[in-house]
Amino acid sequence: MLYLALRMARHRIAALLAIACATLGGATFITGIGVLGESGLRSHAPISRLAQADVVVSAPQTYQPKGDLPIALPERARVPGDLVGRLARLPGVTAAIGDVSFPAAVIDRRGAPVPAGDPRAAGHGWSSTGLVDRGRVTGAAPAGPREVALDERTAAAAGVTPGGRVPVVAAGHRATYRVSAVVGSTRPGVFFAESTAARLAGQGGGRGRVDLVALRVAPGSRESVIAAARDLARERGLVVSTGAARGDVEAPDAMAGRSVLPLLASSLAGVTLLVVGFIVAGALAVSIGAQKRDLALMRAVGATPKQIRRLTAAQAGLVAIASLVPGVPLGYVLAEQFRRLLVSAGMLPSSLPLTFSPLPAVAAALLLIAVVQASAWCAAIRASRMPATEAVAESRSEPRHPSTRRAFAGFLLIVGAAVLSAGPLLARSQAGAAVTALAGILATVGLALAGPVLVSRVGQGLARRLPRGVSAPSWLAVANSRGYALRVAGAVTTLAMAVVFTLTYGLTQTTVLKATSADVDAGTRAQLTMTAPGLGGLPDDLPAAVRAAPGVRAAAPVTTTTVIWSYRMLGDVETDSHSALVLTPAAASVLDLGLRDGSLAHLTGDTVAVDAGAARARKVSTGDTVSLVLGDGAPVSAKVVATYSRGLGFGPVALSRDLAAGHTTTGLDQSMLIRTDGSETARRGLAGLAAARPGLVVDAGNAPDTGDGVPPELWINVAVLAVLLGYLLLGIANKLIASTVQRRHEIAALQLIGATPRQIRSMMRREATLICVLALGTGLLLSAVPLALLAVAFLDRPWPAGPIWLAPAVAAVVAGIAYLTMEIPTRRALRVPPAQALTRA
Numbered sequence: 001m002l003y004l005a006l007r008m009a010r011h012r013i014a015a016l017l018a019i020a021c022a023t024l025g026g027a028t029f030i031t032g033i034g035v036l037g038e039s040g041l042r043s044h045a046p047i048s049r050l051a052q053a054d055v056v057v058s059a060p061q062t063y064q065p066k067g068d069l070p071i072a073l074p075e076r077a078r079v080p081g082d083l084v085g086r087l088a089r090l091p092g093v094t095a096a097i098g099d100v101s102f103p104a105a106v107i108d109r110r111g112a113p114v115p116a117g118d119p120r121a122a123g124h125g126w127s128s129t130g131l132v133d134r135g136r137v138t139g140a141a142p143a144g145p146r147e148v149a150l151d152e153r154t155a156a157a158a159g160v161t162p163g164g165r166v167p168v169v170a171a172g173h174r175a176t177y178r179v180s181a182v183v184g185s186t187r188p189g190v191f192f193a194e195s196t197a198a199r200l201a202g203q204g205g206g207r208g209r210v211d212l213v214a215l216r217v218a219p220g221s222r223e224s225v226i227a228a229a230r231d232l233a234r235e236r237g238l239v240v241s242t243g244a245a246r247g248d249v250e251a252p253d254a255m256a257g258r259s260v261l262p263l264l265a266s267s268l269a270g271v272t273l274l275v276v277g278f279i280v281a282g283a284l285a286v287s288i289g290a291q292k293r294d295l296a297l298m299r300a301v302g303a304t305p306k307q308i309r310r311l312t313a314a315q316a317g318l319v320a321i322a323s324l325v326p327g328v329p330l331g332y333v334l335a336e337q338f339r340r341l342l343v344s345a346g347m348l349p350s351s352l353p354l355t356f357s358p359l360p361a362v363a364a365a366l367l368l369i370a371v372v373q374a375s376a377w378c379a380a381i382r383a384s385r386m387p388a389t390e391a392v393a394e395s396r397s398e399p400r401h402p403s404t405r406r407a408f409a410g411f412l413l414i415v416g417a418a419v420l421s422a423g424p425l426l427a428r429s430q431a432g433a434a435v436t437a438l439a440g441i442l443a444t445v446g447l448a449l450a451g452p453v454l455v456s457r458v459g460q461g462l463a464r465r466l467p468r469g470v471s472a473p474s475w476l477a478v479a480n481s482r483g484y485a486l487r488v489a490g491a492v493t494t495l496a497m498a499v500v501f502t503l504t505y506g507l508t509q510t511t512v513l514k515a516t517s518a519d520v521d522a523g524t525r526a527q528l529t530m531t532a533p534g535l536g537g538l539p540d541d542l543p544a545a546v547r548a549a550p551g552v553r554a555a556a557p558v559t560t561t562t563v564i565w566s567y568r569m570l571g572d573v574e575t576d577s578h579s580a581l582v583l584t585p586a587a588a589s590v591l592d593l594g595l596r597d598g599s600l601a602h603l604t605g606d607t608v609a610v611d612a613g614a615a616r617a618r619k620v621s622t623g624d625t626v627s628l629v630l631g632d633g634a635p636v637s638a639k640v641v642a643t644y645s646r647g648l649g650f651g652p653v654a655l656s657r658d659l660a661a662g663h664t665t666t667g668l669d670q671s672m673l674i675r676t677d678g679s680e681t682a683r684r685g686l687a688g689l690a691a692a693r694p695g696l697v698v699d700a701g702n703a704p705d706t707g708d709g710v711p712p713e714l715w716i717n718v719a720v721l722a723v724l725l726g727y728l729l730l731g732i733a734n735k736l737i738a739s740t741v742q743r744r745h746e747i748a749a750l751q752l753i754g755a756t757p758r759q760i761r762s763m764m765r766r767e768a769t770l771i772c773v774l775a776l777g778t779g780l781l782l783s784a785v786p787l788a789l790l791a792v793a794f795l796d797r798p799w800p801a802g803p804i805w806l807a808p809a810v811a812a813v814v815a816g817i818a819y820l821t822m823e824i825p826t827r828r829a830l831r832v833p834p835a836q837a838l839t840r841a
Contacts, residue, residue, distance in 0.1 A: 030367060031330075031335070093221075093225055132187040137183050143193055543672065729813070768818045
């Protein structure tokens, strides 16, 4: 069979080229997505501060729901301080360092913060110098509450030497410190006396606790120390990290960013696999259709149905394997480019590398070969089962009556896609909107099944309405659509797929973006936002100073964190991770969340406000108590004091500041929303306040960083849409070209009975017009229902938001592909003498 497959492939290059392009693109996409998914599970952040530690003991930075992937916790979870002494007494441990980190920034002589690493975690106790590559220390360790040690680079930038004084903003408090020492280290840091560091770290809820315990061990004792540390950590539910895993402990926020990768890979995999499977199956149908005569003759000389199916599967498998050779390496290149896109969008830390292994390549190869084999088997099943004489008779034509069972299945799938389109009506969220594009693609698959019956009916209708004096090319075009319904339906379906995919996928993003922006704009009453990125958070005395400024009517701090909410859905426990606002009762003066019930004035103590849609789905109302897990893994129970409608822009949960206290990494507010009287006096007064205090930034933008408003995932989806659309259009063009090339004998026969080249070109153009009209009509119709339901759910109107040029552009591209993929092969076929073309056929 392998020999026959190779011999037959030599004469069907155009059809097999369509399979090669489809599998090449499929291998690239699937490998790239696999690399992203694997990196989300196995990648580690680079080791920086903890490079000198042999073993690190810390609290777990993941939450493990039952039967699901672990969820990364972005806020630092701390460990009891008494653990340091117990670990220090283990045999083989030469040093046990209880490391604490808190916001700290040194102010230079010009009143600007000196960059010293991440200002959110630049402050440490003196013992943490044991974790850095400490060289010569000039001076003595800080001992008093107003003494500090700096690294060489920070001290030089601040213009101070041992014995000098320097302003430092630590944990939101500004004070002047005496520089007791300068540490010769390449790692930046601001080091305080142990008691001072413990007090400052306690501002974030870490009083009596440390971030982690780093151990340095004697040579040859590493394994025994690790075993003893794990026994001790197991008693308290802690984690022992060694090797590359130390980087995860050092940067929990980077690991939270890593958790985006498996979610993103899984969301892209569904649509990508559908598109790849659609293109590969279409290309195989064209390829096997080109060999119908050969397969029929083989049946006539005694080949069994099983041998026919094995032959077609072997032929397709050889092409797929050959395409995997360049496709898999391109997938790794695509994954790295995608990582850069994620970094530029702020969804992934720049320090987090991808993990490259053979697993994505193996998975892509197995998956694609399975798809190719299954598609080849299905495409050849009719030809292999037909009696030999009937197979020969049908090798130059199609069945007179398309399968009604297939059409019925297709119509059922279209109806099911319409039902699925109602998802946004049930959940006005990113998850609800995600089903729109999926529903459109499923409807297109239904069209592929029902297409032959639809095209046949349309052809019959056109044939009955043709005037008597119609031209020969028009008559032939309509006759071909009726007599070759399978071929025409294949072209219509592939082009309709491009229409549906572009409109549903693209307009879903723009509609969600429009609704999200509308929520944020309508819900933000403040005109200005004040932040302190160089200080790691806002100073604690800033709210009073801002409210005292002239023209300021209201000001309230706003912070974001993460919450994990488990609930019952259809009898199963579902667990979701959400970005959540941290608000005070004063937030009602700067934010209008669209309250449905309750009041933000009650956001004190252990209380939350929730989105009305999320509350309805989870059967929660005002006054109920919900169980949440905060960003550091701490379980809490909170009373619902309000529900609101603008959850798309502001997130599904808002926590009281009291509830989140002690459960965020810095313990400081991230930003402050300020509502003024709109006067220039107020603006100048706030600008003067920011200039007088180091590190403050006033932004004229009035939208808070909610974590859910205008998410960067939308732009990532648009970029993926562009790449996938390019692959889809290339696959469609290859399929249509291969399908047209197969008609060389038909074109030659028309020439022999008197048709001129001009008439043949005119016939093909009319066929292209008919295909284009059917593809655009069905594509727009299949897109209309899911997009209308999406728009009703998100915008309260039946049409989506998006550029008005998108639909005309799609129509122009579809028309261009339909015309060029039929015109160019037709012109080439007309250059070959008819007799020679029939001999080749």
